[in-house]
Amino acid sequence: MELRHLRYLVAVAEALNFTRAAAQLRVAQPALSRQVQDLEEELGVDLLRRSPRGVTLTAEGKLFLEEAREMLKRVEESVAKVRALARGQCGELHIGYEPSLSVDLLPPALAAFQLAVSRVNVMLHDLASDELYAGLLDGSL
Amino acid sequence: MVQPTGASADGLVFEELRRYPILVAVAPGHPFARLKSVSVRQVATEPLIVLQRHDYSEFHRILERIFSPHNFRPCIAVECDSTSSLVTAVAVGRGVALVSEHFKRVAGQRLAYRPLSGGTEFHRVGVAWAAKGDVTPAGEKFCAALRAASRGPL
Numbered sequence: 379m380e381l382r383h384l385r386y387l388v389a390v391a392e393a394l395n396f397t398r399a400a401a402q403l404r405v406a407q408p409a410l411s412r413q414v415q416d417l418e419e420e421l422g423v424d425l426l427r428r429s430p431r432g433v434t435l436t437a438e439g440k441l442f443l444e445e446a447r448e449m450l451k452r453v454e455e456s457v458a459k460v461r462a463l464a465r466g467q468c469g470e471l472h473i474g475y476e477p478s479l480s481v482d483l484l485p486p487a488l489a490a491f492q493l494a495v496s497r498v499n500v501m502l503h504d505l506a507s508d509e510l511y512a513g514l515l516d517g518s519l
Numbered sequence: 520m521v522q523p524t525g526a527s528a529d530g531l532v533f534e535e536l537r538r539y540p541i542l543v544a545v546a547p548g549h550p551f552a553r554l555k556s557v558s559v560r561q562v563a564t565e566p567l568i569v570l571q572r573h574d575y576s577e578f579h580r581i582l583e584r585i586f587s588p589h590n591f592r593p594c595i596a597v598e599c600d601s602t603s604s605l606v607t608a609v610a611v612g613r614g615v616a617l618v619s620e621h622f623k624r625v626a627g628q629r630l631a632y633r634p635l636s637g638g639t640e641f642h643r644v645g646v647a648w649a650a651k652g653d654v655t656p657a658g659e660k661f662c663a664a665l666r667a668a669s670r671g672p673l
Binding site for chain 2: 463464465466467468469471473474475476477482483484486487488490491494495498506507508509510511514515517
């Protein structure tokens, strides 16, 4: 099962018509039908009742539609999170610092940083110099 | 952080952002408080308050670089586990301390500060990261913010 199977099922379930769903997805209608059939075969249940006037969802189809929507939503959220992390716009940042040095550079830098990327959770660690070296080398900072 | 040197620098990349002169911190009533500056020789005659070597090895390397060219050995009286205890020890007159200029903003008016004459050492402060391993994009942004802050007023 691939994500496209879920997207195709959702499109058909929302349009209740293969032709309209195929047009929305910009795929050929026979290919769309084939993919949904493949999905049903893999699950071993009928998700749709087909008739000349369109399609309706079976009970299994209704349940799986909700699950498919959740899965697709979760995938989209995961992709958005990963992309935000790659852009440095979310995640955690562990900053080690020596307390006596913190009065000068750290406050203005932190203020500017948090203003620019408010979704990054900054964790400050007040450490002695040798603890800083160890933290940098072991990846905890 | 203070620039790591010697073995501490292994595996780290350090980018200097600012450097500060070394000052002699004393209790306001200490005789050194009446001087314009204090020489390394004069400091060597006084009990010295330092941060403990176990956690602040770089601080001790700086002390060695200050004293060794003059063939003096500091008379270490007290090793403190934090800057706040160092401030207290100096303020109550247990000895003097060598600190960098920005330290004045930590200790405030509780201590008096005089320039250290005859020393060429600076307190080099900057940002460091592991040479192996990537700095995250958020880390890069924070480094950029630090660089921008370092270009601001002292």
